[in-house]
Amino acid sequence: MRRPDHQTTTRTDVSAGAVLAPYLQEQAAEFLRSLRLHHENSAPTDAGTHAAEKAAGALRRSARRISGTLHTFRSSLEPAWSEQLRTELAWLSGTLAREHAYATRLTRLLEALHALSGTSLPSPPAPRTAATGTGTGTTVPDTDHAGRRAALGVGAARAGALLERQLTLARTRAHSAALQALGSSRFHAVADSVALLASDVPLSAAAAAPAVEMLHGPADRAEQRLLGAVAALPSDETTEPYNEAQDAPWHQTRLLLRLHRYAHEVVRGTPDPVLTAPGHALDLHRDAAEAATAAASAARTPRIAPATAYALGMLHADQRHEVEAARGVFRETWPYAAAVTAP
Numbered sequence: 001m002r003r004p005d006h007q008t009t010t011r012t013d014v015s016a017g018a019v020l021a022p023y024l025q026e027q028a029a030e031f032l033r034s035l036r037l038h039h040e041n042s043a044p045t046d047a048g049t050h051a052a053e054k055a056a057g058a059l060r061r062s063a064r065r066i067s068g069t070l071h072t073f074r075s076s077l078e079p080a081w082s083e084q085l086r087t088e089l090a091w092l093s094g095t096l097a098r099e100h101a102y103a104t105r106l107t108r109l110l111e112a113l114h115a116l117s118g119t120s121l122p123s124p125p126a127p128r129t130a131a132t133g134t135g136t137g138t139t140v141p142d143t144d145h146a147g148r149r150a151a152l153g154v155g156a157a158r159a160g161a162l163l164e165r166q167l168t169l170a171r172t173r174a175h176s177a178a179l180q181a182l183g184s185s186r187f188h189a190v191a192d193s194v195a196l197l198a199s200d201v202p203l204s205a206a207a208a209a210p211a212v213e214m215l216h217g218p219a220d221r222a223e224q225r226l227l228g229a230v231a232a233l234p235s236d237e238t239t240e241p242y243n244e245a246q247d248a249p250w251h252q253t254r255l256l257l258r259l260h261r262y263a264h265e266v267v268r269g270t271p272d273p274v275l276t277a278p279g280h281a282l283d284l285h286r287d288a289a290e291a292a293t294a295a296a297s298a299a300r301t302p303r304i305a306p307a308t309a310y311a312l313g314m315l316h317a318d319q320r321h322e323v324e325a326a327r328g329v330f331r332e333t334w335p336y337a338a339a340v341t342a343p
Helices: 016-040 044-072 079-117 145-182 185-199 216-231 244-268 273-299 306-333
Strands: none
Touching: 016 044, 016 185, 016 244, 016 306, 044 079, 044 244, 079 145, 079 185, 079 273, 079 306, 145 185, 145 273, 145 306, 216 244, 216 273, 244 273
């Protein structure tokens, strides 16, 4: 297996704490800045909502980087404190991510329906309370090509409306959950811990050792876990396009790639540029897989019209094809070819 060729940028006389502490303090400061901006732009206006969404995205990114760094370099940190904060930051990031995920999923599905049918579909609205709807029938019509196109044109609008109701309701609930989380005592405890981190990083005694001894080993192990996960991905010949169970190794690879990126930032000082494109491909893979699941879930809605079920089936197939395309892009852009296919 070919591995990346890295050049060490850490001086041998620099301690692990001297490298790790500034990175964590920078991310903690970004977390606190994003939190302040989120509070300042929480007014229910279009401009305020957009700014709050950007602040929430920055908040999630800094939370992920802190959490990932605490996980990878835990031997250089006070163990009980770092493990607790890592767990709480993972909770916060996941809670804040759900609203954004539902909004992105709805936009993706409506755009895909439009591309499939050519029908003008409504744009996703801002979060609001909405009720799920029902139709009649569940049988996909058995017609000729022209009839199928007509059914798709009729069903796409209804499918879009159904997806809009379901995903907007889910987004509204996620928005409420995020607001509750940000106002909870649990979140305030997390914010207090991050504020402490911005000024004083709780290092372990081992952090006084040279960085090349304490940090490069964990970073290399994060890299090895990533390379191993990529090598274990199922080959194209054994992959079933509509088997959602085969998505799991790809999702795991995406998480390991993220941990490797954060470790690289700590040890090398900058992101690893060769992994930008494959990382983006794995993000698209995740988005398409989740969109396909949402389409399949909507198709199971009781008593929907046959044309609606047909459009949702076509939409599910389209998103599964996007899953396969994202896997192809990942294999093409992954810079270490020997690790792409399992032996």
